[in-house]
Amino acid sequence: MATIKDYMLEVGTRARVAARQLGRADTGSKNAALHAMADALQEQAPALISANARDLQAGKDGGLDAAMLDRLTLNESRIALMAEGLRQIAALADPVGEITGLKYQPSGIQVGHMRMPLGVIGIIYESRPNVTADSAALCLKSGNAAILRGGSEAIHSNKAIAACIQLGLSRAGLPADAVQVVETTDRAAVGELIRLRGYVDVIVPRGGKGLIERVSKEALVPVIKHLDGICHVYIDDKADVSKALKVAYNAKTQRYGTCNTMETLLVAEPIAARVLPELARMYRAVDVELRGCARTRDILPECKVATEEDWKTEYLAPILSIRVVADLDEAIDHIQTYSSAHTDSIVTEDFTRARRFLREVDSGSVMVNTSTRLADGFEYGLGAEIGISNDKLHVRGPVGLEGLTSQKFVVLGDGHVRG
Numbered sequence: 001m002a003t004i005k006d007y008m009l010e011v012g013t014r015a016r017v018a019a020r021q022l023g024r025a026d027t028g029s030k031n032a033a034l035h036a037m038a039d040a041l042q043e044q045a046p047a048l049i050s051a052n053a054r055d056l057q058a059g060k061d062g063g064l065d066a067a068m069l070d071r072l073t074l075n076e077s078r079i080a081l082m083a084e085g086l087r088q089i090a091a092l093a094d095p096v097g098e099i100t101g102l103k104y105q106p107s108g109i110q111v112g113h114m115r116m117p118l119g120v121i122g123i124i125y126e127s128r129p130n131v132t133a134d135s136a137a138l139c140l141k142s143g144n145a146a147i148l149r150g151g152s153e154a155i156h157s158n159k160a161i162a163a164c165i166q167l168g169l170s171r172a173g174l175p176a177d178a179v180q181v182v183e184t185t186d187r188a189a190v191g192e193l194i195r196l197r198g199y200v201d202v203i204v205p206r207g208g209k210g211l212i213e214r215v216s217k218e219a220l221v222p223v224i225k226h227l228d229g230i231c232h233v234y235i236d237d238k239a240d241v242s243k244a245l246k247v248a249y250n251a252k253t254q255r256y257g258t259c260n261t262m263e264t265l266l267v268a269e270p271i272a273a274r275v276l277p278e279l280a281r282m283y284r285a286v287d288v289e290l291r292g293c294a295r296t297r298d299i300l301p302e303c304k305v306a307t308e309e310d311w312k313t314e315y316l317a318p319i320l321s322i323r324v325v326a327d328l329d330e331a332i333d334h335i336q337t338y339s340s341a342h343t344d345s346i347v348t349e350d351f352t353r354a355r356r357f358l359r360e361v362d363s364g365s366v367m368v369n370t371s372t373r374l375a376d377g378f379e380y381g382l383g384a385e386i387g388i389s390n391d392k393l394h395v396r397g398p399v400g401l402e403g404l405t406s407q408k409f410v411v412l413g414d415g416h417v418r419g
Contacts, residue, residue: 004186004189004192005192008182008189009196012200014180015147015199016119018145018176018178019117022117022140022145023096023117025174027094030090031141033171033172033174034086034087034089034090034137034141035090035168036169036172038084039168040165040167040168041082041133042079042080045079048074049074051159051160052073052129052156052157055153055156055157056069056072059072072129072154072157074157078130081130082130082133082134088384089141090141091383092141092401094141095115095142096143098114099113101113108413108414108416111412112409113409115405116405116407116408117143117405117406118144118202118404118406119144119202120144120146120199120200121145121147121200121201121202122202122204122221123135123148123149123205123206124205124206124215125207126151126153126207127153128154129161132150132161132181135204136148136165136179137384138386138401139178139404140178142404142405144201146179146180148180148182149189149190149193152185155185159183162179162181190214194218194220194221195221200221202222202223203221203223204386204387209228212226213227224387224403225387225389225390226342226364226388227390228314228340228342229261229263229340229343230338230340230342231259231343231375232263232264232331232339233262233265233345233346233371234328234345234346235248235275235347236271236350238348238350239348240349241271241275243347244347247369248262248275248279249279251373252265252283253286255373256317257316258373259388260372260373260374260388261373262320263314263321264334265320265322267296267324268328269324269327272295283320286318287318288318289304290302290322291303291307291320291321291322292304292306292323293306293322293323296323303322311337328356332356332360335363336361339363341390342363342364342388342390343372344367345368345369345372346368347369364397364398365397375398385399386399387399
């Protein structure tokens, strides 16, 4: 019987071969495969629901909570949404082969950049079976082979979805091995996948902090990831108060458990007494717990005391830290000290201060007069995203199709030689 190491090496070998074939595929073939995959999902809906029922029963027997079971559930409407997602990705522009920046040089040659697939992408994720289809589609459209390792709680659902994906690939004449789901629930498979140098080009972990920390620590393959989403909104003393209330409220309360939710609100001292009481009323109405610095508590005595640890915490819950700062300089200093470099926003009507904030805050997304909740691949016009990167190489912010490619130099000449 093959060991986990042998099994993962076989998966990696097949993926590498498929990646070379996929790299030659034209846009029409990839789009045909995406539509065929969508058709297969809908044709096989009863089989998908049956496989999903096995996962749901195992989850109930294993004590999964209601929220987890809901994320795990597949039904006809969710399958239809998965299929529609594949068709939407088919409609996106294909980044592969795009040549940009082509310029003549003094020697007469033309030099530019061409976008190319990364090769083989390993994706490690939890819970939601739809991630299997979404990830496969994004990798396919960007010309990459994918090795997908979903959570053990969704193993039957993921295998059934993968069968539909591979059927669609075969119908379009593309290699079925371009998308492989790891068929073992053994946790050792993750360890092998993130060490498959020479077979896997990049790893994308999608899940909780524990998963991402483990992958980041142990991987020998480059990782596209974000570990924390400690996002800030700074209300400048030159802010439009109505905009400030709207942005700060939405950034915290539109959804609590996401990485682009505001966790710390910074308010310039000259405007704090005007905006904080109204914001506190709005937050109290939806049961958001407020924790503030000493200056905040002078204005809002009901606030709990914010500790040093609060500025470093991603709550993912209806809890908000508030700090009153002297000015833009102190706000930027706080962000540079505590931000996780995910998303930070300023609310101001002062163009010069807005430009300073954009230039000096070094995060994946930096915003002006905008809720941090809009830091999202779909909202950015990427069509879809495979994750968000807090790193500086090779992609930052929401990672869409372009983020799943790299660039190489292309040089055009006509018999040119160096003299």
